[in-house]
Structures are given as C-alpha cells and as structure tokens.
Amino acid sequence: MADLNKILLLLILLSSGVPSEAGHNTPKKNFSCSACGKHFVYKQSLKRHIRRNSENGSSGCLDNMKCFKRKQSIDSHIKIYTGEKPFGCGFCGKRVKYLYNLKSHMRVHTGEKLFGCDICGKRFTHHQNLKTHVTIHSGEKPFVCDICGKRARHQNNLKIHMIAHTGEKPFGCDDCGKRFKRKTHLTTHMTVHTAEKPFGCDVCGKRFNRKSHLRTHMIVHTGEKPYGCDVCGKKFNRKTHLESHITVHTGEKPFGCAICDQGFTQQGSLNRHMRFHLGHQESIFTQRAQRRERQQVILNMFTYLSILSHNHVINSLDICERP
Numbered sequence: 239m240a241d242l243n244k245i246l247l248l249l250i251l252l253s254s255g256v257p258s259e260a261g262h263n264t265p266k267k268n269f270s271c272s273a274c275g276k277h278f279v280y281k282q283s284l285k286r287h288i289r290r291n292s293e294n295g296s297s298g299c300l301d302n303m304k305c306f307k308r309k310q311s312i313d314s315h316i317k318i319y320t321g322e323k324p325f326g327c328g329f330c331g332k333r334v335k336y337l338y339n340l341k342s343h344m345r346v347h348t349g350e351k352l353f354g355c356d357i358c359g360k361r362f363t364h365h366q367n368l369k370t371h372v373t374i375h376s377g378e379k380p381f382v383c384d385i386c387g388k389r390a391r392h393q394n395n396l397k398i399h400m401i402a403h404t405g406e407k408p409f410g411c412d413d414c415g416k417r418f419k420r421k422t423h424l425t426t427h428m429t430v431h432t433a434e435k436p437f438g439c440d441v442c443g444k445r446f447n448r449k450s451h452l453r454t455h456m457i458v459h460t461g462e463k464p465y466g467c468d469v470c471g472k473k474f475n476r477k478t479h480l481e482s483h484i485t486v487h488t489g490e491k492p493f494g495c496a497i498c499d500q501g502f503t504q505q506g507s508l509n510r511h512m513r514f515h516l517g518h519q520e521s522i523f524t525q526r527a528q529r530r531e532r533q534q535v536i537l538n539m540f541t542y543l544s545i546l547s548h549n550h551v552i553n554s555l556d557i558c559e560r561p
Contacts, residue, residue, distance in 0.1 A: 269278045271287055278287065323333035325340040329347045334340050342364060345352070351361035353368040357375045362368045370392060373379075379389035381396040385403050390396040398420060401407075407417035409424040413431045418424045426448055429435065435445035437452040441459045446452045454476065457463075463473035465480040469487045474480045482504050485492065491501030493508040497515050502508040 269280065269283070270276065271278075276287065323335050325335070325337055326333045327340065327343055327347070329344075332343060334343060345363040349363075351363050353363075353365050354361045355368060355371055355375075357372075360371060362371060373391040379391050381390040381393050382388070383390070383396060383399055383403075385400075388399060390399060401419045407419050409419070409421050410417045411424060411427055411431075413428075416427065418427065429447035435447045437447070437449050438445045439452060439455055439459075441456075444455065446455065457475040461475075463475045465475070465477050466473045467480060467483055467487075469484075472483065474483065485503040491503050493502040493505050494500070495502075495508060495511055495515075497512075500511065502511065
C-alpha cells in the first residue's frame with residue numbers, strides 16, 4: 239500500500255510539472271511569454287502560444303490563473319486584451335494602461351529631462367529620444383529608400399520620405415478640404431481657420447502662427463545677419479534677401495512685366511514698375527473722360543443754339559406776315 243501511494247504521488251508531481259528527485263533530467267523552460275509569464279521548453283512552442291492568443295483576441299491563460307503568482311499580474315495581463323487604460327494624466331487627460339507609462343508621460347509636462355547625451359550634453363525626457371539623437375553624432379543612417387536610395391536615420395523618417403514618391407496626402411483639413419503629406423503641416427494649416435497664434439515673441443510680444451515665422455522675427459531684435467554673399471561679402475538677415483541680392487552679380491532678371499516684357503532682378507522693382515502702367519492707364523482713362531465731357535458740352539451748345547435760331551426764324555416770319 240505504501241508503494242502504491244509513492245507511485246500515485248510521483249504521477250501527480252509529474253503531471254503538475256513539478257520536478258521530483260527522479261526527474262533531475264527534466265528539460266529547462268528557458269522561453270517565457272512576456273504577456274502572461276508562462277514558460278516553455280521550446281522557442282517554437284512560445285511562438286505558437288503568442289500567435290494563438292493574438293488570433294483569438296484574448297489569452298488562453300485567462301482560463302488558467304496558475305500562470306500568475308499575484309493578483310496584480312492578473313489585472314495587468316487582462317488590460318492587454320481589454321484595452322483598459324485606468325491611469326489618466328491630470329494635465330491633458332491622456333490615459334495609459336500602466337503606472338510607469340503615466341510617470342514617463344508626466345515628464346512631458348514637468349519638463350524633467352533624465353537622459354543626457356555624453357557627447358554634446360543635450361538632455362531628453364525619454365531614453366528613446368536620446369537613442370534617436372545619438373545617431374546625429376554617429377552619422378548612422380540604416381534605413382534606405384528602395385526607389386531613390388536616400389538614407390534616413392529613423393524608420394519614421396523613411397516613411398515620411400516615401401510619401402514624396404507616392405504623392406499620398408493622408409491628412410485632410412475638415413474645414414476647407416485641403417490635404418497634406420504630413421500631420422505637422424495640417425496642424426500648422428489649421429491656424430489659418432482658427433486664427434490661433436501660439437508662438438509669441440518674448441521681447442515685443444508679437445505673436446505668430448508658425449514657429450519658423452517667430453525665428454525669422456527674432457532676427458529683428460538680435461540684429462543677426464547669418465546669410466552672407468560669397469561674391470561681395472554683404473550680409474542679410476533673411477535667406478530670401480540674399481537670393482534676391484545674388485541676381486545683382488549674375489545679371490539674372492527672373493521677374494518680367496506681363497505688359498511690356500521688361501525684366502527686373504527683384505519682385506519689388508517689378509511692383510513699382512507695374513504702378514507706372516496702372517497710373518498711365520488711369521491717365522488715359524481720365525483724358526478720355528474729359529474729352530467726352532467736352533464733346534457733350536459742345537453738343538449741348540449746338541443744340542441750344544439750334545433751338546434759339548429756329549425760334550428766331552419763326553418769330554421773324556410772324557413779324558413779316560403781319561399787315
């Protein structure tokens with residue numbers, strides 16, 4: 239009877255997966271599921287487990303809670319499949335599944351930057367942002383466009399670049415229907431409808447709807463002229479001013495008058511020239527109007543004189559016919 243009990247106990251231990259003294263050669267389960275913590279002997283078994291759970295939309299482990307040691311683990315596991323996001327940000331209302339995600343998100347509002355670059359000292363709120371930044375120093379561009387061969391540091395940059403080949407504009411404005419290649423372009427465009435100007439100058443308070451416009455404006459206060467002419471050395475505070483200046487040296491006249499075909503090096507010169515045509519036309523219109531007025535006055539005088547002459551003839555006849 240004692241031997242029978244030992245045999246039953248051994249069978250129970252083997253069926254439950256608990257190693258016994260006799261089972262010292264039991265294979266190790268080195269592969270574990272990151273979602274539920276369940277362990278497997280073979281990597282292929284783990285892959286099959288993950289694929290089966292993802293296809294079903296829920297975890298088979300939910301029916302067997304033995305794979306969870308704590309209730310917190312069960313609750314955390316369930317959120318993966320239910321989509322529950324119990325942790326909310328008190329600033330912007332964004333919701334996340336886990337507390338550590340919320341702590342990471344809060345650094346966006348607090349401005350805390352825990353991760354610093356060892357090369358230039360620039361700091362970042364998230365470690366992934368630091369890893370992205372480091373590629374600037376290394377010059378590494380592992381992502382390549384299959385069409386034109388252009389290389390990118392990050393996969394997201396490559397995806398944005400591919401739109402240049404496809405012509406796709408997935409982001410559309412709900413107000414006017416205009417479409418854009420990038421979401422940032424749509425966000426900037428929306429300020430046209432809302433009249434929002436989120437970027438303000440710290441010096442004079444003037445506000446702008448684009449950050450690039452604010453950067454251009456700040457040169458007014460700093461007096462900086464970063465754009466220099468390679469020919470004469472003259473410096474300018476805007477790139478467009480430098481490009482306009484270069485035509486002085488090249489002799490190029492890209493701005494042409496549609497009326498007389500005269501060419502100009504700068505748009506401002508063409509605008510001043512067009513005012514000449516406009517003034518000349520106005521002068522012609524004025525002369526024509528004055529001529530018509532004089533003609534009308536003369537016509538009225540002839541009409542009046544004709545009436546007087548006619549009346550005078552009739553009166554003369556009446557006098558002559560009297561006895």
